[in-house]
Amino acid sequence: MNFKAYPDTDMLVLDLSDVLAASLNSALNGKERVTFAVPGGTTPGPVFDALSQVHLPWDRVDVVLTDERWVPESSDRSNTALLRRTLLKDAAAAATLIPLVADTDAPEDSLDALTEGLKPHLPIDVLLIGMGADMHCASLFPGADRLADALAHNAPPLMPMRAPGAPEPRITLTAPVLRGAIDTHIVITGAEKKNAIHKAQKLQPIDAPVAAILDGAQVHYAD
Template identity: 35%
Template sequence: MREFEHATLMDQAEALAISVGHALDLAIRVNGWAVLAVSGGRSPVPMFERLRYRPVRWEAVTVTLVDERVVPPDHPDSNGGMVRAHLLREAAASAAFVPLIADADEVAEPARAVARLNQAFRQPDVVVLGMGEDGHTASLFPDAPELQAALSDPRPGYLVTHPAAAPHVRVTLNLAALLGAERTFLAVAGEEKGKVLDRAKEGPAPALPVSILLANQRRGFDIFRA
């Protein structure tokens, strides 16, 4: 596990875009293709707006999401909508995209989305994660009733979670899928999140789900701080 400090959010976004691009290049050289799973919210937008210009063989890349809010694809809170608006443009427009919530039927019954995704599951090669001040990553929230199942299931895939302190039901990758990536990038910004990350590095505790990921990762894992 490596850590990189950046003076500004823009420096972090630029460095992360370069590193993710290199990781995709390597996966494509090895496999002929690459699966990139990204996080949502507003934090990744500056990185996406740089990554989409990187000289990657985007036609060999499938982009999907680490997690998604169970909302229609055109909802303002849709992570998929954010990826379409900020990443799947310019050079990256030729990438394939697998949304986690495809239509109104999956909004009404998110188990349908999970069944679709798990039936055609492809292990992400490169994963880009964020972290909340409560220590969640992806949609593995400490207060979600499904957290233990997400942490303990050895089969990589997706599941539905119901975080009490966050809006919307979620669909998320489980821990096994996150650990299966060849390269994982965790972006953390701000003093408060930095303190949470420092606590998480002290050892695994379900109260800080990101700590479980840190304690169990065995592949390429880079932390980008700002």
């Protein structure tokens, strides 16, 4: 991985939003539509706010979350709702959101339909992803019920996932899809995550799932 440290989070936000915009623009110069995969959670929110102001041909950009909690969009834990508030507004409102959640009781009930909706948009052109202090990425958590299946080279694009400490079922892009992204950026903040990502370089993905996507990734870090 390539590791870039910024003096503060403001500089990280400004630089990363410029880098992502340039990567999207470059991809759009080579094809009619591009896929931009993004994380949920609060860390990327300021990056999304900045990126939403950038004038790109957003009507040719398909946006997909790297994972989603199986909750309705009305829930305060919905990554989809968070994405609409932070990225899919202003200039970026023209982008198309590829859904990762549906109105069924469990992700398994909608898995086939969501997978078929995702497949035409693969491979990912630009991937932005976060990492937890436990070295999880997307919903690939250490100790999750189907982690080994999701890390396998022949894993399907999407899988349901349940993990200790996660209060609801998840649906997640799997390791082959994440690893297949053309341009990968990982954003982390705080010394704990800095130590964790360096530790992950020495571990296997079953213990540190983020290790599955570190090869060739650009890490953006600020305290």
